[in-house]
Amino acid sequence: MRTPLAYRAYVGLTALAVPFAAWVVTRKLRRAGLPTHRAHEPLGHATVPREDGPLIWFHAASVGESLSVLALITRMGVALPAAHFLITSGTPTSAKLIAQRMPSRCVHQFAPIDAPGPLKRFLKHWRPDAALFVESEMWPQMLRRTRARGARMALVNARLSERSVAAWAKRPRLAAYILDVFDLILTQNDAMAQAMVRMHAPVPRVARGQNLKGFAGPLPTDADTQFEARAALGARPIWVAASTHPGEEEIVLAAHQRLRATYPDAHLILVPRHPERGQEVVQRIADTCLPFTRRTRGEAPGGAVYLADTLGELGDWFALTETVFLGGSLKPIGGHNPFEVAQSGATVLSGNHVSAFAETYAAMEAAGAARLVSGAEDLATRIAALWADDAARARAVAAAKGFAEAETGKLDTIAARLIKVLELDRD
Structure with missing residues (x-):
């Protein structure tokens, strides 16, 4: 599929914005009490080694999205005993709560900034065999560069606001280019499945799934x-x-x-x-x-x-x-x-x-x-x-x-x- 001009422009702009974005993100993480080495994870600098064997990457933005996939990781881990899992998120709060409930053979990192340098470093280190993105996490370069490295990909628990759906629908070539990376798109409901089709997602790859937040398991207690x-x-x-x-x-x-x-x-x-x-x-x-x-x-x-x-x-x-x-x-x-x-x-x-x-x-x-x-x-x-x-x-x-x-x-x-x-x- 031909690369849209809008995507090329976005890549160029994000490359220019990396110094400022890096300053903002690392400062935020340091203010939250994260050590320096972890605060630099959004720049693509891994702080733990990649284990040998298949690696399945889950990316979720917020606390709710992150916790919603932990039970799914656990079930997949039972079926795939040789696999390891990486979960990325963007906030200190999500990192803290994930650490309390993380399944075995799973590590957490802060998600890389959607820019060329951080993504190249991140993907070179982790080399995911598969990548699953949660709800509305559709960062253009993260998706296209992950696909380019050969990973199979899915969008799970897909849910976008009406405003986001309308915005993507106004850019049909860009939307089709981004959504084409997914081998499977599982939405939360029928209405979102229809919205994905309107956004030019490949129709055979779109299906209604279940709301993963129902599978997160009971909250921890003391x-x-x-x-x-x-x-x-x-x-x-x-x-x-x-x-x-x-x-x-x-x-x-x-x-x-x-x-x-x-x-x-x-x-x-x-x-x-x-x-x-x-x-x-x-x-x-x-x-x-x-x-x-x-x-x-x-x-x-x-x-x-x-x-x-x-x-x-x-x-x-x-x-x-x-x-x-x-x-x-x-x-x-x-x-x-x-x-x-x-x-x-x-x-x-x-x-x-x-x-x-x-x-x-x-x-x-x-x-x-x-x-x-x-x-x-x-x-x-x-x-x-x-x-x-x-x-x-x-x-x-x-x-x-x-x-x-x-x-x-x-x-x-x-x-x-x-x-x-x-x-x-x-x-």
């Missing part, structure tokens, strides 16, 4: 943390509001105030999506005059609200309750992953803005595993109803667990399909 929290809270009714965004904490706190009118000892564990917003959320709590304690001050749960403004402890808070509200959904953000809640043994409550997981929530609602709410009053009413009816709450929790278990059973089929298409089963 027995000591849970023991201390249970000792502090006793038999108080507890609910968790997780992954909240600006403008949502006010609604959640208003719902909690309504709940406390009926359940005076009700306790809310509030977990903002971005812990660095902790001080901002403190002000929102103070505005309500509700007594609270705060995780980053080393305090135990207490008062009416516990602000859990830390990373990596969400599994502990989910384990304390059977009632979880997921944020990113009361405002037009798209919602967050409900599978983690279901796997923890809790029923899911969410706002109506769940476009990123629309099909998942529809299926969970149909199964009785999730409920959508429209605001503070509706949220408080739903929680009060669950607390007042033990049988109804037990049915909702059982439905959530059943839904998560059914989804997990599909993972082996996906792993087998990828192994075959990427020709990883060759002797």
Whole structure:
């Protein structure tokens, strides 16, 4: 396929921008506490050796995308005992959480900048036999240069925003040139499969897959943390509001105030999506005059609200309750992953803005595993109803667990399909 002029121009511009991009990226990683040698991984400088044998590279950008493929790596590792795995991501947070849950025969590196020099160094060192890119990770040079080195390639859990689909559709030659690298494109749903075809992806290689975030497995927990929290809270009714965004904490706190009118000892564990917003959320709590304690001050749960403004402890808070509200959904953000809640043994409550997981929530609602709410009053009413009816709450929790278990059973089929298409089963 002839190289589009737009791609050539992009290559030239990125080559010129490398010094500035390198400064920005390495500075960001150093500020996050990464040692110098790791902060230079985005420039293509590997910090661990490549093991002998087949190497399968997974690239994901964010925390959610990275964690979503760990179970898939585990299943592929069982089927391919001689293979090793590399997972790349772009943020210090993702690196930290991946390190806590990484399967055997797997290493993490920060992803190379999409520019000639870093990519050449990265690919020369790692020499991947296959490369799998997650969701919307479609960096032009990363894709074309990886293909040029002979790796078989797949796009898994494909999900692009409407804006991204429209932007790619306006550049049909470039889109076709980029998407042609993939031997298989597995989308999250039928609508995204159709969008990929509109973007000029090779039709025979596009298929609907499954949302890999349903296979990530239960969140890690710490027995000591849970023991201390249970000792502090006793038999108080507890609910968790997780992954909240600006403008949502006010609604959640208003719902909690309504709940406390009926359940005076009700306790809310509030977990903002971005812990660095902790001080901002403190002000929102103070505005309500509700007594609270705060995780980053080393305090135990207490008062009416516990602000859990830390990373990596969400599994502990989910384990304390059977009632979880997921944020990113009361405002037009798209919602967050409900599978983690279901796997923890809790029923899911969410706002109506769940476009990123629309099909998942529809299926969970149909199964009785999730409920959508429209605001503070509706949220408080739903929680009060669950607390007042033990049988109804037990049915909702059982439905959530059943839904998560059914989804997990599909993972082996996906792993087998990828192994075959990427020709990883060759002797």
